[in-house]
Amino acid sequence: MKIVVCIKQVPDTAEVKLDPKTNTLIRDGVPSIINPDDKAGIEVALRLKEQVGGTVTLVCMGPPQADVALREALAMGCDDAVLISGREFGGSDTLATSTIIAAGIKTLDYDVIITGRQAIDGDTAQVGPQIAEHLGIPQVSYAEELTADGDSLIVKRQFEDRYQKIRVKTPCLITALSEIAEPRYMTVGGTIDAYAKEIKVLGFEELKDKLNPEHIGLKGSPTNVVKSFTKQAKGAGEVLKDASADDAVKAIIAKMEEKHII
Amino acid sequence: MVGFNLSKEHLLQQQLYRKFAETEVKPKAADMDEAEKYDVSIMDKMAKFGMLSIPFPKEDGGAGADTLSYVLCIEELAKVDASTATACSVHTSLCTTAIGRFGTPEQKEKYYKPLASGKKYGCFGLTEPNAGTDAAGQQTVAVKEGDHYVLNGAKIFITNSGFSDIFLVFAMTDKSKGTKGISAFILEKGMPGFTIGKDIPRMGIRAASNCELAFENVIVPAENLMGREGEGFKIAMQTLDGGRIGVAAIALGIAQGAINETVKYVGERKQFGKRIAQFQNTQFKLAELQAKVDAARLLVWRAACAKDNHDPISVPAAMAKLVCSDVANETTRTCVQLFGGYGYSREYPVERMMRDAKITEIYEGTSEVQKMVISGAMKIK
Numbered sequence: 001m002k003i004v005v006c007i008k009q010v011p012d013t014a015e016v017k018l019d020p021k022t023n024t025l026i027r028d029g030v031p032s033i034i035n036p037d038d039k040a041g042i043e044v045a046l047r048l049k050e051q052v053g054g055t056v057t058l059v060c061m062g063p064p065q066a067d068v069a070l071r072e073a074l075a076m077g078c079d080d081a082v083l084i085s086g087r088e089f090g091g092s093d094t095l096a097t098s099t100i101i102a103a104g105i106k107t108l109d110y111d112v113i114i115t116g117r118q119a120i121d122g123d124t125a126q127v128g129p130q131i132a133e134h135l136g137i138p139q140v141s142y143a144e145e146l147t148a149d150g151d152s153l154i155v156k157r158q159f160e161d162r163y164q165k166i167r168v169k170t171p172c173l174i175t176a177l178s179e180i181a182e183p184r185y186m187t188v189g190g191t192i193d194a195y196a197k198e199i200k201v202l203g204f205e206e207l208k209d210k211l212n213p214e215h216i217g218l219k220g221s222p223t224n225v226v227k228s229f230t231k232q233a234k235g236a237g238e239v240l241k242d243a244s245a246d247d248a249v250k251a252i253i254a255k256m257e258e259k260h261i262i
Numbered sequence: 263m264v265g266f267n268l269s270k271e272h273l274l275q276q277q278l279y280r281k282f283a284e285t286e287v288k289p290k291a292a293d294m295d296e297a298e299k300y301d302v303s304i305m306d307k308m309a310k311f312g313m314l315s316i317p318f319p320k321e322d323g324g325a326g327a328d329t330l331s332y333v334l335c336i337e338e339l340a341k342v343d344a345s346t347a348t349a350c351s352v353h354t355s356l357c358t359t360a361i362g363r364f365g366t367p368e369q370k371e372k373y374y375k376p377l378a379s380g381k382k383y384g385c386f387g388l389t390e391p392n393a394g395t396d397a398a399g400q401q402t403v404a405v406k407e408g409d410h411y412v413l414n415g416a417k418i419f420i421t422n423s424g425f426s427d428i429f430l431v432f433a434m435t436d437k438s439k440g441t442k443g444i445s446a447f448i449l450e451k452g453m454p455g456f457t458i459g460k461d462i463p464r465m466g467i468r469a470a471s472n473c474e475l476a477f478e479n480v481i482v483p484a485e486n487l488m489g490r491e492g493e494g495f496k497i498a499m500q501t502l503d504g505g506r507i508g509v510a511a512i513a514l515g516i517a518q519g520a521i522n523e524t525v526k527y528v529g530e531r532k533q534f535g536k537r538i539a540q541f542q543n544t545q546f547k548l549a550e551l552q553a554k555v556d557a558a559r560l561l562v563w564r565a566a567c568a569k570d571n572h573d574p575i576s577v578p579a580a581m582a583k584l585v586c587s588d589v590a591n592e593t594t595r596t597c598v599q600l601f602g603g604y605g606y607s608r609e610y611p612v613e614r615m616m617r618d619a620k621i622t623e624i625y626e627g628t629s630e631v632q633k634m635v636i637s638g639a640m641k642i643k
Contacts, residue, residue, distance in 0.1 A: 189327075194274070
């Protein structure tokens with residue numbers, strides 16, 4: 001099975017600290033990591049390869065510094081890697097990004113594409129599904145389990161209150177939740193192999209017959225950011241235990257009155 | 263290594279070692295120390311990810327990295343647990359390195375490759391109840407009888423002995439020749455007459471397995487003699503030269519680990535209405551310690567690079583061990599002081615680090631031995 005895994009290099013938001021004086025984010029010196037959902041995607045791809053054989057190819061769009069994220073993933077056991085990188089691609093929103101990544105993937109053979117659900121620096125969850133649309137293949141998002149079954153995949157999708165188990169024929173695209181698999185460590189020998197490998201770099205020149213220059217970069221990005229803000233943290237809430245239905249209704253109405261909702 | 267910067271490969275390896283140490287070792291360190299028992303599952307995991315195979319070539323089952331990578335690993339382990347760093351160090355730079363360097367092709371196939379790939383664990387038996395620094399005073403004897411040797415005697419303070427499969431043991435084959443009468447033998451766990459005693463209660467590295475060994479008419483096949491008869495002392499000394507780089511890295515890790523814990527603590531602890539990090543005494547003390555630790559690290563890296571370049575290592579290794587172990591003791595003592603009463607309590611890791619630091623001035627050659635090596639090279643007589 002030819003497996004492609006899309007990964008993104010992101011700032012480690014767990015390491016981002018607030019400047020106590022200005023209350024702004026300190027971005028300097030924040031380490032870059034492989035996006036956690038994508039790293040889980042790498043792990044599930046490696047397990048799929050162990051189950052049915054095949055290859056795992058990494059695809060990453062980003063600046064040249066993203067090389068280190070690809071080396072880390074290679075050291076976990078992936079077979080090869082492609083870095084999509086070019087100045088023409090800068091300023092891309094999710095639509096332009098997915099357009100460019102899809103063009104890159106068109107240069108590869110694949111049975112399944114695995115992306116993380118979303119990246120911790122943007123939280124849009126749009127790029128994976130958009131890649132599937134550009135390529136015209138089925139997509140299964142929010143996967144928390146994935147196994148191969150002949151030329152199909154069995155995927156368990158997570159919802160807030162239930163799950164769905166579906167069979168999908170390859171080729172297809174899966175977006176993985178971080179719960180899908182605990183990523184393995186690199187191996188020491190793997191780090192040596194990772195730097196012995198050549199990472200293929202695809203720039204605008206290599207992809208230009210697959211891309212419309214109007215659809216990439218800032219020009220190809222219809223998204224306008226009106227405002228960025230930090231989500232207000234919600235309180236833990238109040239849990240009523242062992243209340244009868246009537247008491248629960250009364251308590252909820254009382255709370256809503258208290259907050260002037262009704 | 264280019265200039266004083268680590269290469270990209272080394273940085274990636276350091277990332278692996280740090281993550282492993284933080285996730286797999288740190289949460290267990292205090293409990294293992296308290297129980298005075300090593301959790302061998304950590305060795306199994308280190309083996310799985312190549313951390314017991316770092317400087318050995320891939321064709322021998324090793325990871326294909328180098329000594330610099332190995333000391334990065336030891337430092338990261340020692341930052342959170344000196345016992346684990348010691349276990350990795352003894353397996354790697356004493357037992358496996360020695361058999362890889364001095365073993366016959368058959369010994370390498372049978373013992374070195376399983377050690378280099380982390381399938382088997384190894385230890386190094388030189389010290390005896392009456393032969394520490396004076397290693398020439400070996401009382402364990404090996405007498406040749408036909409196609410085998412018969413070993414009798416005892417060893418003490420043998421790290422990893424509680425869980426090792428392969429033991430490199432030194433014994434006298436000719437007492438009249440002093441150090442030139444010592445020979446090296448490869449023993450396997452379970453050989454009749456070879457018993458592993460109890461762990462010896464200790465002040466520090468209490469989690470490490472550190473037992474007595476007893477040999478009572480142990481029959482060791484002649485093909486398990488490593489090197490020629492009488493070469494044991496040379497083998498032991500040359501191996502210890504390399505081992506000292508590992509011990510220096512342990513001391514370095516303990517010191518850096520203590521600073522890291524202290525920086526965290528002084529940023530939170532308040533006295534007199536201020537975080538203690540705001541007092542200049544705290545700032546200056548930690549600045550001094552960090553500068554010394556960085557200087558010590560350069561000595562470790564220099565010794566490791568010398569080994570990788572096949573340059574002489576005796577003096578750089580001795581200097582690294584001497585300075586790092588001294589820095590580790592000063593640093594941990596000062597860190598306990600900065601913590602105050604909580605530093606003395608077993609609730610925080612700095613008291614363990616202070617106890618662990620002491621051994622780095624003693625094992626694999628005391629600080630006095632390092633000074634003998636260095637002054638000898640300076641031709642001061």
